[in-house]
Amino acid sequence: MDNFENHLAEDPLFGAALDTLAIRAGQTRSHEGEHSEALYLTSSYVFGSAQEAAERFSGAQEGNVYSRYTNPTVRMFEERIAALEGAEAAVGTSSGMAAILSTCIALLKSGDHILCSRSVFGTTTVLFTKFLQKFGVSTTFVNPTDYSAWEAGFTANTKLVFVETPSNPLCDVIDLQRLADLTHVHGALFVVDNCFCTPALQQPLKFGADLIIHSATKYIDGQGRCLGGVVAGAKQHVDEVLGFIRSAGPSMSPFNAWVFLKGLETLRLRMEAHSRNALALAQWLNAHPQVEKVFYAGLPTHMGHELAVKQQSAFGGVLSFRVKGGREEAWKVIDATRIMSLTANLGDTKTTIVHPATTTHGRLSPEQKAEAGITENLIRIAVGLEDIADLKADLARGLG
Numbered sequence: 001m002d003n004f005e006n007h008l009a010e011d012p013l014f015g016a017a018l019d020t021l022a023i024r025a026g027q028t029r030s031h032e033g034e035h036s037e038a039l040y041l042t043s044s045y046v047f048g049s050a051q052e053a054a055e056r057f058s059g060a061q062e063g064n065v066y067s068r069y070t071n072p073t074v075r076m077f078e079e080r081i082a083a084l085e086g087a088e089a090a091v092g093t094s095s096g097m098a099a100i101l102s103t104c105i106a107l108l109k110s111g112d113h114i115l116c117s118r119s120v121f122g123t124t125t126v127l128f129t130k131f132l133q134k135f136g137v138s139t140t141f142v143n144p145t146d147y148s149a150w151e152a153g154f155t156a157n158t159k160l161v162f163v164e165t166p167s168n169p170l171c172d173v174i175d176l177q178r179l180a181d182l183t184h185v186h187g188a189l190f191v192v193d194n195c196f197c198t199p200a201l202q203q204p205l206k207f208g209a210d211l212i213i214h215s216a217t218k219y220i221d222g223q224g225r226c227l228g229g230v231v232a233g234a235k236q237h238v239d240e241v242l243g244f245i246r247s248a249g250p251s252m253s254p255f256n257a258w259v260f261l262k263g264l265e266t267l268r269l270r271m272e273a274h275s276r277n278a279l280a281l282a283q284w285l286n287a288h289p290q291v292e293k294v295f296y297a298g299l300p301t302h303m304g305h306e307l308a309v310k311q312q313s314a315f316g317g318v319l320s321f322r323v324k325g326g327r328e329e330a331w332k333v334i335d336a337t338r339i340m341s342l343t344a345n346l347g348d349t350k351t352t353i354v355h356p357a358t359t360t361h362g363r364l365s366p367e368q369k370a371e372a373g374i375t376e377n378l379i380r381i382a383v384g385l386e387d388i389a390d391l392k393a394d395l396a397r398g399l400g
């Protein structure tokens with residue numbers, strides 16, 4: 001990766017706005033002069049001479065060696081993400097989970113402690129408790145909006161604080177600046193999984209985060225095609241993560257990087273449209289007689305509304321709501337839909353609907369579910385870009 005300071009001085013995009021960066025940042029052109037980003041499907045690279053090969057391998061000369069280490073298409077994606085997050089550097093990974101795993105393995109050691117929001121992606125919880133635990137890294141989970149619980153959770157070995165905001169599925173909003181400050185007082189790194197907002201709506205580095213993680217699989221792709229992830233932040237930390245990826249192999253596929261580059265070009269437009277549709281659906285559900293409660297930070301009655309206004313430029317595409325009744329009534333609404341997809345994925349132009357208590361959060365004990373607010377009558381919707389009237393009609397079928 002280029003030296004950041006030198007790069008800036010001569011970069012025509014220095015100071016450019018997000019919409020420009022999303023379309024232009026990171027692009028390099030080959031001698032063919034292609035206008036769109038080139039897709040370099042190659043696992044290795046040839047050298048001009050034995051001496052050049054030796055220098056590339058030793059690191060004396062910069063350049064490509066093997067696509068587990070670097071690939072020009074992946075590099076374009078990494079530089080574009082770094083520009084959008086306002087980060088010094090970024091590194092792509094094979095999936096969002098690979099980004100989280102690589103960050104933890106690279107930056108933690110046996111005996112270290114992770115302090116993690118209770119409301120994180122289910123597989124993140126499994127990774128931390130079932131697997132990192134085996135290697136002597138322990139994790140404590142905290143109610144994300146209880147700052148005294150965060151404070152009390154730190155130990156002398158806490159090295160990493162991990163959050164998502166807004167949370168899934170209840171859209172709790174975490175005060176990033178406050179938690180960043182607290183984390184730094186304790187000498188730990190503040191890591192934010194920014195998957196739900198993307199840099200189009202929220203840039204956590206501005207609020208003191210040290211590292212950003214994405215599942216590019218979601219909104220960055222935006223059309224449900226490819227798996228990928230990325231870690232962005234200070235070069236010093238990203239280089240550590242890169243070192244692990246090169247050795248262990250969870251590298252991003254160049255084809256996927258190319259799809260993500262195209263996704264980034266329309267990211268802001270899509271995120272604003274997702275947010276607009278989600279807000280309209282949340283307002284409609286909020287006024288529906290068969291709905292008990294709606295969770296969406298765009299509603300002024302939501303606990304996290306003011307904080308979301310401060311941290312985010314829009315409220316995102318995910319909402320959840322409780323129907324009147326229990327599991328039977330919730331399942332009835334889900335099964336009556338004919339347009340929405342019954343799938344746990346999110347971040348797609350296609351709207352998805354899911355019953356968290358029996359799917360994404362199904363492995364939680366009844367006590368954990370109660371504590372996290374995952375009731376049997378809760379439904380989560382990742383609102384897509386279909387016509388809002390059709391989405392309302394789709395839900396109305398089962399709401400009676």
Ligand SMILES: *Cc1c(COP(=O)(O)O)cnc(C)c1O
Nearest residue numbers: 095096097121193195215217228
């Ligand atoms: C999907 C998701 C992940 C995991 O990403 P994969 O690309 O599926 O590995 C991590 N965090 C959040 C918030 C997610 O939604």
